[in-house]
Amino acid sequence: MSLVAPVVSAPGARSAEEIAALHRHRVDKAVAWFREAAEGRTPRLCPICGYRGAFSPVRFKTETWCPSCDSRPRHRLLKLWMEREMRLAPGAEVIHFAAEPWVRGWLEDRGAHYRTADINDKFELQLDITAMDLPDASADMIIANHVLEHVDDARALSEMHRVLRPGGQAVITVPMIEGWTETYEAPGLDEPGRRLRYGDPDHLRFYGRDIRDRIRRAGFDLAEFPAVEPDVSTHALQRGERIFTGTKL
Numbered sequence: 001m002s003l004v005a006p007v008v009s010a011p012g013a014r015s016a017e018e019i020a021a022l023h024r025h026r027v028d029k030a031v032a033w034f035r036e037a038a039e040g041r042t043p044r045l046c047p048i049c050g051y052r053g054a055f056s057p058v059r060f061k062t063e064t065w066c067p068s069c070d071s072r073p074r075h076r077l078l079k080l081w082m083e084r085e086m087r088l089a090p091g092a093e094v095i096h097f098a099a100e101p102w103v104r105g106w107l108e109d110r111g112a113h114y115r116t117a118d119i120n121d122k123f124e125l126q127l128d129i130t131a132m133d134l135p136d137a138s139a140d141m142i143i144a145n146h147v148l149e150h151v152d153d154a155r156a157l158s159e160m161h162r163v164l165r166p167g168g169q170a171v172i173t174v175p176m177i178e179g180w181t182e183t184y185e186a187p188g189l190d191e192p193g194r195r196l197r198y199g200d201p202d203h204l205r206f207y208g209r210d211i212r213d214r215i216r217r218a219g220f221d222l223a224e225f226p227a228v229e230p231d232v233s234t235h236a237l238q239r240g241e242r243i244f245t246g247t248k249l
């Protein structure tokens with residue numbers, strides 16, 4: 001049963017019955033297609049846990065979830081960035097908001113002093129990223145993977161800049177649309193509105209490519225690590241998703 005009642009106004013348009021039948025046909029085809037694609041058509045390799053095989057769907061996205069270690073595309077991209085680009089001196093102070101479990105072992109093996117942080121008390125540091133109870137210039141890396149879209153990002157970026165030492169890095173990912181010049185945010189949207197416009201009721205905006213200006217405005221020197229082929233196919237990444245790194249000069 002369709003939840004949306006069809007309205008037909010143009011002369012010669014399909015009848016309500018024809019529309020309902022065609023709509024049903026399209027829905028059935030899409031569901032069948034999704035069922036097949038959701039099984040995972042191509043074996044992928046998880047750079048975090050080494051699993052090779054079918055990846056599981058998440059919501060509408062097929063081949064997204066590593067069924068061995070629960071990683072999602074942004075986690076796998078972070079691992080590739082760490083392997084290829086990250087430079088951390090032994091003893092470096094790393095603070096990780098919304099932390100995934102695998103990061104600790106990997107960074108501690110490389111000599112980092114690693115601590116998890118979040119607004120709730122389930123992590124080592126209970127911190128509000130927009131007002132961190134930490135001294136100036138006291139950390140070498142702050143990782144905020146899909147955090148900024150939940151908070152006042154200007155305050156969060158300014159706080160990250162304050163807490164980092166010169167040469168320290170903010171490591172940032174956000175949901176964004178590269179084709180948008182400007183970030184979309186409509187203050188005052190209710191929960192259904194946020195779900196519709198941002199794809200998630202807990203998000204406060206959907207970033208456009210001006211995310212770069214927001215990071216630079218906080219004083220950071222910006223670099224990017226995008227998901228490109230052949231990594232996208234090999235590791236089931238999201239095409240064009242990117243890790244932004246802001247270095248405090």
Ligand SMILES: [Zn+2]
Nearest residue numbers: 046049066069
């Ligand atoms: Zn995995």
